Amino acid sequence: MSNHPAPRRALVVIDVQNEYFEGGGLPIEYPPVESSLPKIAQAMDAARAAGTPVVVVQHHAPKGALVFQADAHNGQLHPEIAKRPHDHLVTKTFPSVFTGTDFADWIARHQIDTLSVVGYMTQNCDASTVFEAMHRGLNVEFLSDASGALPYSNAAGQVSAEEIHRVFSVVFHSNFAAVASTEAWIAALQAGQPIEKDNVLMSNRRARG
Template sequence: MSKSPLRRALVVIDVQNEYFEGGGLPIAHPPISQTLPNVLRAMDAARAAGVPVVVVRHQAPAGAPVFQLDTVNGQLHPEVARRETDHRITKTLPSAFTGTDLADWLARHGITTLAVAGYMTHNCNASTVFEAMHRGLQVEYLADASGSLPYANAAGQATAEEIHRVFSVVFHSNFAAVVRTHDWIQAVQAGLPLEKDNVLMSNRRARADHAATAV
């Protein structure tokens, strides 16, 4: 059976003021000063190449301390908001698919590959990446156009760098081709697919590296 022709869409998830300085959940790694320009570069490159752009924003329940759409922090970052998009979605759960028309919209437009950028790596991005793969889409993840923040709770603690790095490694092992924005733009301009790794080889390399360092 032949593969479906490559047809990308870029989904930009929750680039809202909540994640920037003055917001309730400031992104820590990679720095927002690096990731926001990459989000914007990806959006502009997609537009220039005819790749549809979907912008998603999150709305929390009334009374929640973050992501209230009638507040400044709940609004899209102005640089994202001013750019032309092909579709806009408001969601209330982590995945951009849940309770929205995203799946139907992608199907109507013949999308076979979903590129994901935005915030946060480990929460709404991860939920969207996992569900996209389960729905049969090829997935690409722009690791330097996304980011995480640190956590500490009863289960332990982790830095933003650890969270972002580990999720990126897991994505690339099975769920999505994890790439830099520069490389993604080159692939878009050339009309070429990007390849993810697999669980078996990802594990074998890690075991081999461990054995080499143990000698």
């Protein structure tokens, strides 16, 4: 048990929209949505039971974009998310939940000091939000089995979904966010305890043996 005050958490459910599932333009591959979606739902249910606010985030692309059209099926929240209650809904047009939204004002008003991030994609909207939150002085948690990535190939190289998710998770935990399983997060939530992240120096020392 730590001596820290109980975190004032908000669960931030980022972009769990049909676009990322079968039939969408950007299917998440790792962890597979068949395993991550139930974890996201489990986290939402646990937050509700614990009286922890849930912020649902939905990405809306400009008219004419190929993905995330507000009025198209693929731009809608996945039914598992849509059917669950939330305390606040954020609609965004940039990767970070903070940019061009009322999110920062909302968390300040509710005296939130810890953001617990789930949803998609690990390397894009999750990462943008994690990095910005840390720089704004917030504690951040990343539920690695309730999030996910997809593979990329471009002029800079090629990388699998597993590599992207693993690398970002390790980098987050080294400095930006405490990375945990949904199960471990729920236990910490119920105990009113923070989850500790690592640091750059120790992360590097372990790797060097």
